[in-house]
Amino acid sequence: MTFKYQVTVPGIDDWRDMISCQAACPVNTDARGYVTAMARGEMELAFEISHDPNPLSTICGRICGAPCEVACRRGAVVSPDAEPVAIRPIKRVLTERYGPEAGKIVPSREKLKDLIPINSIIPEEGLPTFSSHMGKFGEQATVPGTGTSLDYSSSRWSRRELKRLASHPGRKKGNIAIIGAGPASLTVAHDLALLRYKVTIYEGGPKTGGMLRYGVPIYRIDQEAMDLEIQEILDLGVEIHFNTPIGKKITLDDLRRDYDAVFLGIGLMKGHALDIEGSDLDGVIIAVDMLLNYNLGYKVDLGKRVLVIGGGDVAMDAARTALRMGQMTDEQRAALDDADARAEDESESVSTALDVARVALRLGVADVKMIALEDWDELPATPFEIEEALEEGIQMSPRVGPNRIIGKDGKVTGLEVIDVESVFDEDKRFNPKFKAGTERVWDCDTVILAIGQKADLDVLGGADDVKLTPRGLVEINFENGQTTAPDVFAGGDVAYGPKLIIDAVLHGHLAALGIEEYVQNKKLKTEVKTEWTVLSNHVMFENWTKLEHRKPPTLPVDRRTGISVVEVGYSEAEAAAEGSRCLECSVNTIFDGSECILCNACVDVCPWDCLKIVSLDQLAGDETLHQVVEEHTGVPLIEITEGHDVTTQMAAMLKDDEACTRCALCAVRCPTDAITMEAFRFEEELTLID
Missing domain, CATH: 3.30.70 (Alpha-Beta Plaits)
Structure with a gap:
């Protein structure tokens, strides 16, 4: 039959998966919880929910790749052309008002309100009415016999759970060394500090943040807000040593002798070169090196015409940064003239990377083009990055690959490109094939390579018991971050390859709990408690199916120059209106x-x-x-x-x-x-x- x-x-896992935004978040942030709390006007609660599993919520509210939005059912269910709830920008509104930056910096929207295009602002009369239509929408659940309200669903690495675990009697208080101060390392430091460990970070450069600092263009994130969030983690009692690269005066073996465990969070700070004719010409620059240079305020001469090779987020960042190098104001140029005076203060590890791109005074960039092997629907870059790059006038050519770099007198003059027939073979493996006879030369002054990144593994210093994968990454147990050396843990890009920032936060959580098991010489058991609450008057917002998505306001294209942060952000009312589109799954x-x-x-x-x-x-x-x-x-x-x-x-x-x-x-x-x-x-x- x-x-x-x-x-x-359905069982517990099915009920959890139905909350698709939370299930898609690597750290299980209850996006549903803070989005609907924002819609109800309970902003402080909303901030607590957004921050509880994510010590980098301020940073993620600005630049997270937002897998929660990709998974959001609003777009797929209500109508075929509907957009998902803008979850990430709502988080930013919350952290600006209740996060570490609250009261210390003025939200971008207030600073730049006169520059926001009027058609991007939602008129107050267009906002939904909240109070008269809420009923018991989002009503609290109570755990029987405890009187405890479950305002939101939380994971084992939540702040409240780590604090509870720290109070267990008889726990040892370990002494842990962390190498690198990127997002995975900062998460490990945060979690272990809450677990009452003594934590010391060794950072090779002059600042915290890792690739957040050196690789994310400053037009994408308010670095002052980032500094305030990182300082909040350090204020938990974390000690940090700047300009202290591991592998030279201090080795990994030294740390292993002095500490109970060591965490490697060194990232992928080096870019891949391209093995084609002309790759050694003056004017061929690695994208990661250029971004390092730009973010630290050094001067780069790119000429008038730039060609970027690559289709990922780093490629987009490089192209958009190159465009801004031709849009510097006199004041910004004057500030950059002081950069050389700071060069001697930079650590050797950072200065070495910058040497690739530290050249003469910036000249205006008149033309920025990008080529990528992938087609439009295959580009690995985040959609909003592609959209904003196109808005800014960057010319993209998908399905085009590099054939050879042309030069004269040792300097780049052009790039010979060739059309791509296919990127992957029948087994879905990366194996590009090109169309013979389609070669042509595009004139350019600079070629920027954004074709992947790799780790500087000198930090290992010959530690033979820390094994590497065939990809050149540190081999780990993905459940707890432990390497093949029991007292050494790793996370972030050096162990997983290039991922989102929120993935690095997850890696930090897993490694911190793995270190807890190692130091305590015990296993951690996770118990999932569930609760159901009858909602006697559950109703949706008025006209909820017709509420339209509005993108967060951004600066006009002609004002996106230099260091100006592009996204201005929602107002509280706009964030509440966007939150009211949630289906409350x-x-x-x-x-x-x-x-x-x-x-x-x-x-x-x-x-x-x-x-x-x-x-x-x-x-x-x-x-x-x-x-x-x-x-x-x-x-x-x-x-x-x-x-x-x-x-x-x-x-x-x-x-x-x-x-x-x-x-x-x-x-x-x-x-x-x-x-x-x-x-x-x-x-x-x-x-x-x-």
Whole structure:
């Protein structure tokens, strides 16, 4: 018999996965929680939710790649052309008002309000009314017997859980060394400080942040806000030594003798070269080196015409930075003239990288082009980076590859390009093929290579017990960050390859808990506690299906010069309006079969066609489904589906959770109250076990 409906009986993992934004976040930030709290006007609670699992929430509110938005169901469900909720920009509004930068710097929107295009501002009369339509939307859940409110769902590395774990009696307080001060390292430092460890960071450069500082263009992030957030971590009692590269005067072996464990968070601070003719010409620059140079205020001569090779975020950053090098104001140029005086103060490790790009006074860049092997829909860069680059006039040519670099008298004069036939082979492996006869030369003064990054592994200093992968990364146990040397842990790009900043935060969390297990010589057990709360009056915002997404305001293109941060950010009202578009996927329709009279009213009223009542002989599923059916009916499902003599009239309610918008119309329509709207929350708790 062919079954029409393949049915799954949801368990805890399924309920968690239904909250797609949280499930997609590497650190399990309850985006639903802070987005809806923002919509209700509970901004302080919203900030707590956004910050609890993420010590770098200020930074992520500005430059996170936002996998939560990619997963958001708003765009896919309400209408084919709808946009997801702008989760990341809402986080920025919260951190600007309650984060470490609150009260210390003026939000960009206030500083630059006269420059915001009027058509990007949502008029107040266009905002939804919140108070009269909330009902018990987002109502708190209470854990039975404790009186504790679960305002949001949290993971085992949340701040409140780490503090609780730190209070366990009999724990050792270890002494940990961290190499590098990038996002993974800062997360490890944060978590271990909360666990009451003594933490010391050794940073090879003059500043914290790693590639956040040296690789992210300053037009993308307010560095003062970043400094304030990092300082908040250091203020937990973390000691830091700047200009102290490991591998020379101090070695990894030295640290291993002096500390209980060592964490490697050195990132991928070196760029890949390109093995083609002309790659050694003057005017061929590695993108990472150029960004390092620019962010530290040094001068770069790119000429009038720049060609960037690559299609990822680093390539976009390099192209947009190159464009800005031709848009410097007199004041900015004067400030950069002082950079050479600071050069001697930079550490040897940073200065060496900068030597590649430290040349004469910047000249205006009139033309910036990019080529990438991938097609438009294959480009690895973040969509908003591509969009903003195009807005700024950067010319992109996908499906074009480099063939050779042309030069005269040792200096770049052009790049010979060739069309790409395919990027991947039939086994989905990277294996580009080119179209013979399509070669042509594009004139340029500089070629910037943004084709990948690699680690400077001199830090290992010959530590043979720390093994590397075939990719040249540090080999680790991905569950706890432990390398092949038991007392050495690693995370971030040096262990995983290039990832998002929020991925580095996850790597730091995992390594911190791995270090806890190593130092305590015990295992950590994670227990998941869940709670359901009936929402007796769950309603959505007025006209919630028609609320339109508005992009966060940005500077006009003609004002995107030099160091100006492009994104201006939402106002509080705009952030609340955007948050009210959330579908609140942690709310679910729960059916009580004993109260159902099979009237079909819920099916008829559902505007999304996600409910269906079918006879049991139309079902197929795993062992759990069989157990549920037999428990409720007293008859094995196999007897029903195979046409045995079963006279009992039985049916099942099926629900497509991917299509459901939690509008509650079915619950309102049900004449017997067989349907309730219930909020699902979970909390992960850690326990040390022998």
